[in-house]
Amino acid sequence: MRFECQSGCTKCCDQQGFVYLTEEDVTRIATHLGLSQPVFEKRYLYRTKHLRRLRIPRKVQCIFLKPDGCSIHTVKPLQCSTFPFWPELVDDKSEWRKTGKWCPGIGKGPLVNIEEAQAIAQTMRDANPLDQ
Numbered sequence: 630m631r632f633e634c635q636s637g638c639t640k641c642c643d644q645q646g647f648v649y650l651t652e653e654d655v656t657r658i659a660t661h662l663g664l665s666q667p668v669f670e671k672r673y674l675y676r677t678k679h680l681r682r683l684r685i686p687r688k689v690q691c692i693f694l695k696p697d698g699c700s701i702h703t704v705k706p707l708q709c710s711t712f713p714f715w716p717e718l719v720d721d722k723s724e725w726r727k728t729g730k731w732c733p734g735i736g737k738g739p740l741v742n743i744e745e746a747q748a749i750a751q752t753m754r755d756a757n758p759l760d761q
């Protein structure tokens with residue numbers, strides 16, 4: 630598999646779906662924004678017993694996406710920093726190819742070692758932002 634994120638592209642921030650956060654993501658982003666965790670959560674987070682996600686209505690782009698890109702780029706959620714090496718994409722060639730239809734970085738750049746891709750996917754499995 631080949632991948633190289635394309636400069637100026639933000640298509641993955643504009644897809645239908647949710648951005649799930651780990652507890653570490655919540656703490657890191659709240660600190661970066663200079664907000665207490667309760668204030669950050671009230672403003673940006675939807676939390677249930679089994680998940681935390683940004684309050685993003687479906688079909689609306691991420692609240693942190695600004696005209697010049699991700700406004701929390703240096704502290705962005707694990708889900709964002711590991712894309713496209715998510716377990717469901719690394720483990721399934723057809724899903725990888727399907728994602729490559731809208732992510733212009735897939736299929737470009739140097740070959741990515743499968744062990745390296747699997748290791749990134751494993752960080753998502755270990756963090757399990759859907760059930761911590």
Ligand code: SF4
Pocket residue numbers: 633634635638639640641642712713731732733734735
């Ligand atoms: S859609 Fe792909 S190329 Fe574009 S910013 Fe996201 S990962 Fe990078």
Ligand code: SF4
Pocket residue numbers: 641642643648691692693694695698699700701702705706709
């Ligand atoms: S947090 Fe940043 S990288 Fe993640 S979807 Fe939102 S704008 Fe994109």
